[in-house]
Amino acid sequence: MKNKNISTFIACEAAYDEADIVLFGIPFDGTTSFRPGTRFAMQAIRPDSYGLETYSPYLQRDLEDTRVFDGGEVELPFGNTEKAMQEILDYTRQVVADGKKFMMVGGEHLVSLPTIQAAYEKYPNLHVIHLDAHTDLRQEFLGEELSHATVIRRCHDFLGDGRIFQFGIRSGTKEEFDWAKEHTHLEPFTATTLQETIEKLRDVPVYITIDLDVLDPSIFPGTGTPEPGGWTYRELMEAIQSFQSLNHIVAADVVELSPQYDVSGGSTAVACKTIREMLLTLAK
Amino acid sequence: MKNKNISTFIACEAAYDEADIVLFGIPFDGTTSFRPGTRFAMQAIRPDSYGLETYSPYLQRDLEDTRVFDGGEVELPFGNTEKAMQEILDYTRQVVADGKKFMMVGGEHLVSLPTIQAAYEKYPNLHVIHLDAHTDLRQEFLGEELSHATVIRRCHDFLGDGRIFQFGIRSGTKEEFDWAKEHTHLEPFTATTLQETIEKLRDVPVYITIDLDVLDPSIFPGTGTPEPGGWTYRELMEAIQSFQSLNHIVAADVVELSPQYDVSGGSTAVACKTIREMLLTLAK
Amino acid sequence: MKNKNISTFIACEAAYDEADIVLFGIPFDGTTSFRPGTRFAMQAIRPDSYGLETYSPYLQRDLEDTRVFDGGEVELPFGNTEKAMQEILDYTRQVVADGKKFMMVGGEHLVSLPTIQAAYEKYPNLHVIHLDAHTDLRQEFLGEELSHATVIRRCHDFLGDGRIFQFGIRSGTKEEFDWAKEHTHLEPFTATTLQETIEKLRDVPVYITIDLDVLDPSIFPGTGTPEPGGWTYRELMEAIQSFQSLNHIVAADVVELSPQYDVSGGSTAVACKTIREMLLTLAK
Amino acid sequence: MKNKNISTFIACEAAYDEADIVLFGIPFDGTTSFRPGTRFAMQAIRPDSYGLETYSPYLQRDLEDTRVFDGGEVELPFGNTEKAMQEILDYTRQVVADGKKFMMVGGEHLVSLPTIQAAYEKYPNLHVIHLDAHTDLRQEFLGEELSHATVIRRCHDFLGDGRIFQFGIRSGTKEEFDWAKEHTHLEPFTATTLQETIEKLRDVPVYITIDLDVLDPSIFPGTGTPEPGGWTYRELMEAIQSFQSLNHIVAADVVELSPQYDVSGGSTAVACKTIREMLLTLAK
Amino acid sequence: MKNKNISTFIACEAAYDEADIVLFGIPFDGTTSFRPGTRFAMQAIRPDSYGLETYSPYLQRDLEDTRVFDGGEVELPFGNTEKAMQEILDYTRQVVADGKKFMMVGGEHLVSLPTIQAAYEKYPNLHVIHLDAHTDLRQEFLGEELSHATVIRRCHDFLGDGRIFQFGIRSGTKEEFDWAKEHTHLEPFTATTLQETIEKLRDVPVYITIDLDVLDPSIFPGTGTPEPGGWTYRELMEAIQSFQSLNHIVAADVVELSPQYDVSGGSTAVACKTIREMLLTLAK
């Protein structure tokens, strides 16, 4: 009775100091051009995670056997994108400096920029696996260089060629698809080359960024920019199972849940289950 | 003009005495721990069933050619689970005693306990085919032995080993999956062993219980505990078509529709179509 | 960064030992006959309370100047009403024994029974002010004596005549209205006799139970059984302001928010503001 | 167990022959220009009527003491307005011929045309009290003479001047307001002249048509064309109480509920309560 | 600043005279028997089309390289089906007379009757490819010959045998399936014979009518009559890609989006993407 009311993702109850993995949310949707709402993702995910079991029959491992600290959500200013990105970068640098792996939950996809950067600063040989419906490779969008539509291009600014592997992409400008041919590995629509990518990245540091709109909108309607023709949940689970062969995953994120666009709660359940599987993957 | 306003599932207009099958609803969701609402299922199903045709192009049979009595919904107390289970048991016993097959529509999955029991009392050699996302094999849940999460375990209490065949299961505790190895036939995720199960059960009395959350939440978002990674509707239809080889189906149920979580009405349509196909299966 | 993710009602950040008032939620809707959902009230209220200011321009006092502990929600079994009532009673007795005032947030109205009982055990001269659309005076409902529709009658069982003062009532059976004439003070529809009631109760221990459906459904649509013709929010605020003359309020509750029936969040805002004003009233 | 599943408005369980009043629904919204949906009104009203009590503390009478037959809904073709109007007229003529009073539930307001006509054929001295937000006095609308926007003008075609009394009107063209000055009694916005109208009509046959959008959209959001600035529910109840002085009410209707625009169910509750009060008024 | 506020489907900005293709909407749902709402389709599609890119990575062509005029929506009377059909026919005849191809967006499926007729008048050898869940081959429905459930039968009235090719059909009466055996090419459930159909129709004038409910309700919940067991979006895209081999597509339509039944916007996104792909197909 005397404890305060603590709210975490299911089974993520370790103290910070004893944790191997830090889970945190970034409630930012400031550059979302179409329909905002990803700021509410983590707030919906926590209570709904209790509709899951802690045990994964896919990976045959249990979240109860991991040590994850739930750091809540990073507080950010509204209306000032540069300052927000700086605060996310500062937070993530500290987590990395403390020797933790991390699992970030967005927010819009732009918030992966500072978290990938923090991981890159520690692991200069960082490679990125990117699951998404959209290329996110524009040089600028509506006059801004910091945008959900430019985030992977901004990561390329420091990572350079040959480091980014994109799967599931089914929307972008002609220029983006052309640009990708020279600078990233981009497989449109599907993930048939994922297995060979994983072979290649087996022993290098890897960051996995999952824009959940890689899934078909039927599976994941709770997102701002639905793009029909995406993956089934089983296809995503196959990708996650193939990640088990990677020996050096340093961090991951799951972004672009906008829970209010799916009143059934199914999209939030998709996010919860993906986070559970990715936490178990990071904890391996 | 002079008739009262009668409301039935489409084409289920037989009188009780002339009917071969009794269709009835159980508006109970009293042990639902996460999100209640299955009490409203039958109320949504009846009017929406008129969006269907009576003819099934899958089975090439017509509901107009069957004799089904729609018994409405069993009235139950609120807040007293034991009394509610007793009243369902009494009702179903009477239906069985009158020589009818029956089709029950839930309600949460716990309501299958008294209906399976009533069928078992008449057919002691009863076998159960169970389609579900969840194991439902807990010994107790939140301190209660009567719960949607324990229902199949409670059925095992009287049926014993070798009588329960579970398909599509993708969520449960490690303990449940371990327990199942010794006491039930449990196929995780898929239904590849369904065909051989049906061979085995061809001539014994069979009860089929369909928790509609065996379907992926994209197909069936209108449910309390969505669990991603489930079946497509075509996979469920294949299972139903394979049921045509069973020679002694004595009863069936369809449970866990919570219509308010799917404002599109698609989940209610899924329930309606499944009920139509199962009524035609029972009537064969 | 190192703190766990704590979630409270706005400004209710005192530790238990230093607190004057304990705020807690009861996520119970087990006897709700029509439309369930009050179990989700406290979960919606906490984050939305940050849409409020801590300062009340009505009472010209600030929640920051009070010491309230937010005890989260009492965990309860599902489907077993008697056991749930007992656990609420145990919890509340402890709060009262520790010398705290309390503010309970429902849940359906039945949960006021154990909290009023706990207050009564400490203050045998307890009087109850009851704002509601419904009489709640049935002897039993659908065969059960413990029900949202019987709760005030059950309180009368131990409080006796002359202790219960009901306002805003606009729905009930003829029997209930007749019974009230002899056993409670019941003012239908309005609150014109509230002022004289307060005069009378100025120095006795008082418990205030607010069923928010006393408000018109336009003001408070987020409830299971909307009853048109209720109070405006200003009328409720006038009642709360008149409570400032009571010298011995020992506890209060606010019940019957079902947030999912009001997607605008307006009903949750009504509950939050009412809780803020009542906490300031208790803290006086 | 052997009865079919009968569904009625609460307490309207008389057989046709023994009934004094016939309640029936008209699921027609074929000329609705803005947002359709009134076809679903009666289907929502029946189950939700059980959230009411049968006793009215306003009128201090009980629906259990009346004899009302619930005739269900008249089946109509889609897309053919003239044929639909003819079928409603035929149905209502029969009810009137059988010596019954009636209570019709729309549907869009156009459906009052054939029901008022049927009443007029029996009572050539018929007067109409009309509560509405809109004038409904156009000569034609979008090229059609039969429309929700022309219905009262069409009634004037056979009733003539001095028979129609309109209250609450707050929307229309300048031409309609001008026309009303010579042909109807139209009080804009309020009902201050209702009392004197009732004096005047005390002993003549009266039909009362209530377009529920006379209420403010806050009270009644479940309607196709919300018009802010309307009545509170108490103002509507005052009007209904004043109807008690009329000695010869022959029929009434309640139209324009579109339940799907109000997920809270509050608008349906408003319709249910209004129907209960009007049935008690008719039954006097 | 000085231009009026023009609203078009993305990249459909050609003037009428310079356009090759005319895109227009028909906001008609007057014979919809179950749940209306397709009248709102085009209004939802226009703004949401800006969530798409103009470039199709499937067809590797860009809408910016086509010349499409967006003609807005044809204004129609309400409640008079025959007059509405005549006005659509007049409009479409003019478009065809001006030498344009066209892309019509419904509205309910009945609106394809006048547009197919206008195309047929110019191309007497017209063939129709029909993707749908429903046969639409009734002789009459609820007493009316003009209905969403009769539309393809009405087209057969003038096209005759051997001209209509139906795919994806999974709902209809036994009579309709039997009738189809002699008068149309009807493939139930799937599209395995689509390829050979396209071979056959390679050089004749073809009209493609896509009732989006051919898709599974999980992919396309925003429709009035959801019929489970339909196509995935990838299956529809494969059909569209096979259309690229047709040398003489003269017009197409996309019908039966009811956006209000899918609050996620996913169904509207499906309609937008299908329109983009079909415009690129027409423009080839």
Place this chain on the structure above:
Amino acid sequence: MKNKNISTFIACEAAYDEADIVLFGIPFDGTTSFRPGTRFAMQAIRPDSYGLETYSPYLQRDLEDTRVFDGGEVELPFGNTEKAMQEILDYTRQVVADGKKFMMVGGEHLVSLPTIQAAYEKYPNLHVIHLDAHTDLRQEFLGEELSHATVIRRCHDFLGDGRIFQFGIRSGTKEEFDWAKEHTHLEPFTATTLQETIEKLRDVPVYITIDLDVLDPSIFPGTGTPEPGGWTYRELMEAIQSFQSLNHIVAADVVELSPQYDVSGGSTAVACKTIREMLLTLAK
């Protein structure tokens, strides 16, 4: 047929050059801290304005008799508040420079800052009437000086003392209420001093800014931060009628509609009607 698809607020069809008033929308909600969505206001308002009549029975004037140009919505960058404010300022300056009055529709309240500034630059003696639930007088909010919560304070930066008149205010920090006592005229809750304010401002240039959350959330649930206890719609109409005595209104705005929080469309109707009345007020 040959015109492009033009979409305006009802009856606002004048060309820019001939217009007296320019109506435009600002789809900005970048500093919204709680629930975003006001960016969608104007997009919802235009089609729903056709549910209104052009004639106001309150003011007895018709919008058809005015000359209003609908300028659509100003395009803005996402995530860069300063740049967005500059672009709004540039746009509004041009409108003012061309000798037009204007009516701006938000967007969050911050967008009133550049439009008030543009009006002030032309009319240095500008006075502001401010209807709102919130003080909006913070010096900064979450570290930012440009915020919906600081907008009136930012206006005071250039307007100075004695120019701002605030009504309906029922939420703010104690500091804000105290600051207002010295720098603005702030009437909490009500508008009893509005009449005398209007006397005082009869002949000076006045800008009227209406944050629609001054209305009670029952009347206007479609807003990000509902604050119970607000005005009825009739109270707002009385304020608007009193504005008719002002001789020099130079501009007005209506802000903070978030249409997605009110699926009934009632809030959008409130915004439409308020815009119509204010356009008629500006046009006087």
